[in-house]
Amino acid sequence: MRFAQNGLRGCGNYFAISSKYSCGGYQYKYSDGSGHQGVFLAKVVIGESSDDVDANRKMPPMKDDKTRYDSVTNNSQGHYIVYANNKCYPLYYIKYM
Numbered sequence: 001m002r003f004a005q006n007g008l009r010g011c012g013n014y015f016a017i018s019s020k021y022s023c024g025g026y027q028y029k030y031s032d033g034s035g036h037q038g039v040f041l042a043k044v045v046i047g048e049s050s051d052d053v054d055a056n057r058k059m060p061p062m063k064d065d066k067t068r069y070d071s072v073t074n075n076s077q078g079h080y081i082v083y084a085n086n087k088c089y090p091l092y093y094i095k096y097m
Contacts, residue, residue: 006055006056007055007081008053008055008074009052009053009054009055009057009072009074009081010054010055010056010057010058010072010081010083011057011058011083012057012058012072012081012082012083013044013081013082013083013085013087013088014079014080014081015042015044015079015080015081015082015088016077016078016079017078017079017080018078019039019041021077021078021079032095036095036096037095037096038093038094038095038096039093039094040090040091040092040093040094041090041091041092041093041094042088042089042090042091043088043089043091044071044080044082044087044088044089045070045071045082045087045088046070046071046073046080046082046087047069047070047071047087048063048069048070048071049069049070049071049072049073049080050063050069050071050072050073051072051073051074051075052072057072057083058083059083059084060072060083070082070087071083071087
């Protein structure tokens with residue numbers, strides 16, 4: 001969360017089901033400063049997701065029973081956003097040119 005930036009669904013850690021989203025021509029790949037780029041393969045607890053859109057969000061929305069959703073999704077594109085570091089764990093850093 002320390003390096004999280006605001007996106008369409010607020011300030012959180014954004015994850016995509018497909019690596020094509022990060023490795024393609026999008027701005028979401030990581031550059032390590034030596035000319036290499038890479039992506040992180042992570043385990044993410046998405047639990048019960050909401051598809052609510054709020055660019056000012058800093059935590060998942062409330063459910064009707066006064067508890068919070070675990071994550072937020074954009075359903076059709078396969079992206080999930082979590083708002084707590086303990087819901088995601090980087091397993092591997094995959095470096096490529």
